[in-house]
Amino acid sequence: MNHDPFKWGRPNDATYGAYNHHIAQATPYAYEEQHASSTSTTTSSFPKMNTQNPIITGTSVISLKFKDGVILAADNLGSYGSLARFTNIERLIRVGKETIVGISGDISDLQQIERILEELETTQEVYDNFDGGDDLKAPHVHEYLSRVMYNRRSNMNPLWNAIVVGGFDKDGKTPFLKYVDLLGVTYGSSTIATGFGAHLAVPLLRQLIPEDKDYVNITEEQARECILNAMTVLFYRDARSLDKFSLVTVKNDGEFKFEKELRCEGQRWKFAKDIRGYGSAQQ
Amino acid sequence: MTSIGTGYDLSNSVFSPDGRNFQVEYAMKAVENGGTSIGLKCKDGIVLAVEKIINSKLLVAGSNKRIQTIDRHIGVAYSGLLPDGRHFVNRGRDEAQSFKSLYKSAVSVPHLMDRLGIYVQNYTCYNSVRPFGIVAIVGGVDENGPHLYMIEPSGTCWGYTGAATGKGRQTAKSELEKLNFEELTVREAIKVAAKIIDQAHEDNKDKDYELEVTWCSLEETGGKHVHVPEDLLQEAIKLAKEDDDDDDDEEEDDDEEEDQEMET
Numbered sequence: 162m163n164h165d166p167f168k169w170g171r172p173n174d175a176t177y178g179a180y181n182h183h184i185a186q187a188t189p190y191a192y193e194e195q196h197a198s199s200t201s202t203t204t205s206s207f208p209k210m211n212t213q214n215p216i217i218t219g220t221s222v223i224s225l226k227f228k229d230g231v232i233l234a235a236d237n238l239g240s241y242g243s244l245a246r247f248t249n250i251e252r253l254i255r256v257g258k259e260t261i262v263g264i265s266g267d268i269s270d271l272q273q274i275e276r277i278l279e280e281l282e283t284t285q286e287v288y289d290n291f292d293g294g295d296d297l298k299a300p301h302v303h304e305y306l307s308r309v310m311y312n313r314r315s316n317m318n319p320l321w322n323a324i325v326v327g328g329f330d331k332d333g334k335t336p337f338l339k340y341v342d343l344l345g346v347t348y349g350s351s352t353i354a355t356g357f358g359a360h361l362a363v364p365l366l367r368q369l370i371p372e373d374k375d376y377v378n379i380t381e382e383q384a385r386e387c388i389l390n391a392m393t394v395l396f397y398r399d400a401r402s403l404d405k406f407s408l409v410t411v412k413n414d415g416e417f418k419f420e421k422e423l424r425c426e427g428q429r430w431k432f433a434k435d436i437r438g439y440g441s442a443q444q
Numbered sequence: 445m446t447s448i449g450t451g452y453d454l455s456n457s458v459f460s461p462d463g464r465n466f467q468v469e470y471a472m473k474a475v476e477n478g479g480t481s482i483g484l485k486c487k488d489g490i491v492l493a494v495e496k497i498i499n500s501k502l503l504v505a506g507s508n509k510r511i512q513t514i515d516r517h518i519g520v521a522y523s524g525l526l527p528d529g530r531h532f533v534n535r536g537r538d539e540a541q542s543f544k545s546l547y548k549s550a551v552s553v554p555h556l557m558d559r560l561g562i563y564v565q566n567y568t569c570y571n572s573v574r575p576f577g578i579v580a581i582v583g584g585v586d587e588n589g590p591h592l593y594m595i596e597p598s599g600t601c602w603g604y605t606g607a608a609t610g611k612g613r614q615t616a617k618s619e620l621e622k623l624n625f626e627e628l629t630v631r632e633a634i635k636v637a638a639k640i641i642d643q644a645h646e647d648n649k650d651k652d653y654e655l656e657v658t659w660c661s662l663e664e665t666g667g668k669h670v671h672v673p674e675d676l677l678q679e680a681i682k683l684a685k686e687d688d689d690d691d692d693d694e695e696e697d698d699d700e701e702e703d704q705e706m707e708t
Contacts, residue, residue: 276548280541287516288537289509 215267215321217241219252220401221358222263222325223391225366226336226351226376227384230412231327233263234388236396237422238403245403251421253407254278257286257297259328259417261409262306265355266322266343274306274320281305299328299337303347311345319343323355327411334413336376351376354391357399362391381410393425404428457569467575468568471524471597474577478523479510479653480612480644482620483581484637485592485605489630489661490583491672492521493637495612495645498652511658511671515540518553518584519658519669523610525577532580535563553584553591557601565599579609585660585667612644619643630661634672638680639687655681 217239224233239247252271254262256278264271285297303326313319323342330337339349351373352366369387370376388408396404404425410418452458453466460466480495494510511521512529514536522529539559543551560582567575575597583592594607606620619640628636634657645653657677660669672680 276545280544283516283541287513289512 215270217246217268218401219250219265219268219271220399221354221356221362221395222252222265222323223354223358223362223366223388223395224263224325224327224338224352225370225379225384225388226338227379227381228377229336229414230329230381230410230416231261231336231338232381232384232388232408232410233261233325233327234392234406234408235263235265236392236403236406238401238405239268240401243400245401248403248405251407253409253419255409255417255419256282256302259333259411259415260297260299260302261327261411262302263325263327263355263409264322265324267320270320270322274309274322274324277309278302278306298331298333299326299339300331302326302328303337303339303341307341307345307347310341310343314344325353325355327409329411329413336413357401358391358395361398362395365391365394381412385410389423389426393428396425396428456567456571456574465568465598468598471575471577472579475524475579475597475609476611476613478525478578478610479648480608480610480616480641481510481521481523481579481581482608482616482637482640482644483521483583483592483594483604483606484620484623484628484633485583485590485625486628486630486633486661487626488590488663489585489659489665490519490590490592491630491633491637491657491659492519492581492583493641493655493657494521494523495610495641495648496654496656497648498654505654509671510656513669514556514582515544515550515584517550517586517660517667517669518556518582519660520580520582521658522578522580524579528577529580532560532564532576532578536560536582539563550586552586552588553582553593554588554603557582557591557593557595557603561595561599561601564595564597564601568598581607581609583660584669585662590661608640608644610644612641612647615647616640616644630659630664631676634659634676635680635683638677638684642684642688655684 219239220236222233222235224231233253235252237248237250238245239250250268252264254264254275256262262278264274282297306324306326310320321343324340326339328337329335338351338353339347340353340355341347351370352363354362354366366387369383370379392406396402406423408420408423450460452460453470456467457465479497482493484491492511496510511519512533513519514533518540520533520536522532536556539556540551543555564576567573577597579597580595581592582595583590592604592607593601594604594609595601605625606623608616608620623636637657638655641655655677657672657680658669659665659672660667
């Protein structure tokens with residue numbers, strides 16, 4: 162008998178042969194192993210892999226164009242699985258004078274994007290741009306982010322986010338709203354929502370703006386009301402959401418309004434007592 | 445220079461028998477003929493100003509800015525060879541960015557100046573390179589308040605309350621020495637800087653100049669290094685030109701009046 166406690170209860174080498182440790186550790190460490198020891202004869206068929214799932218997550222970002230600007234909202238929750246872990250996460254990031262970036266998905270990747278954007282802003286707007294040359298505008302920010310996201314996914318190391326960029330076109334007047342996600346997929350629309358909101362909020366937003374071109378008829382008040390309503394509905398139905406959120410309104414007259422710690426108003430929970438089949442109160 | 449022709453000045457990093465490095469001294473000569481740059485460290489921030497000599501009437505007014513930004517909160521003005529200054533600033537930006545990518549916070553001015561001092565000094569140590577032909581005045585505001593440094597071709601890097609370099613440095617220095625930096629605010633310092641540059645321009649009277657002033661202060665610019673607003677600049681230029689015609693005694697009276705105006 163082998164008296165080494167580490168060997169107790171394990172298959173006997175004399176009977177089964179030495180255990181191949183690479184079976185258990187094959188995938189995540191394959192790359193390091195191949196490069197660390199030249200004596201290793203086993204090679205994994207897997208390439209190097211990195212972050213393959215998010216940890217702390219933020220839920221939907223919802224956004225609308227209206228006739229003279231864009232409006233974005235995102236709640237302040239950072240979930241750890243189903244646990245409401247952080248309730249003070251700011252997921253809307255201002256870039257330059259008139260661009261707003263809303264990020265859902267992994268929060269640590271959000272923070273990385275925050276740093277990338279700060280560096281972009283420093284190189285484009287701070288260095289030698291004293292006399293107000295070409296400002297960083299939303300299309301530039303969006304294109305840059307889409308390159309970053311696509312590059313990261315092509316290296317099998319994605320930033321686990323879905324991003325909405327809002328602001329104005331290069332003419333400084335036309336509202337701009339576009340999306341990019343962890344695969345590098347992009348699209349533009351007058352109504353954009355990420356995550357759960359893409360399923361639940363987009364139909365609500367499209368009630369107001371049925372077709373992309375229709376945003377020119379929408380006032381700021383209409384857009385705002387629609388967004389606030391969608392945030393409340395999301396709070397009812399999305400279990401990873403919070404009723405505390407931030408809302409940004411950017412207008413082409415230069416106004417940039419960043420509202421923090423808003424609450425979902427007018428919640429009605431009377432129906433909740435009649436719901437059956439979810440909690441412990443099974444009938 | 446007595447040692448010309450002895451060979452000790454032909455190569456960088458070689459001392460002469462009396463202990464001098466001539467290439468570094470020659471670099472200082474290059475600086476001494478450039479437009480004047482000054483920096484002031486006030487109680488609430490810093491002000492940088494340069495006398496930008498206009499070499500051609502064909503140049504677009506207000507173009508080719510001379511004062512640059514290293515990081516959001518750090519500015520630099522320099523006299524001497526412009527391309528050397530550009531390279532110096534690029535290095536400063538690299539240092540500031542690498543600090544930020546490591547520590548996720550903005551670099552402090554003293555730390556940045558330490559690094560830049562090492563970099564500039566390196567250019568006095570090898571035969572394959574020549575020293576920087578600039579004296580740079582670097583100012584900024586960080587968590588420890590305002591800082592002002594001046595860095596020379598030798599790599600010497602010291603903190604100052606008031607610094608001047610370039611052709612009119614002697615005049616500028618003697619004017620700076622009269623100031624009370626503990627009481628001076630950046631808003632007042634803009635006028636003072638405009639006046640000092642105007643006085644320093646006496647040493648280079650045959651050429652036109654453009655005044656360029658930047659500031660960095662928590663109260664006035666939110667800790668960012670930016671050009672002063674056009675109206676403040678024009679007001680400062682106007683005062684400087686007015687003072688120029690008066691006597692010294694009256695200038696000081698004017699100063700007091702200005703101060704009172706500021707307070708009311």
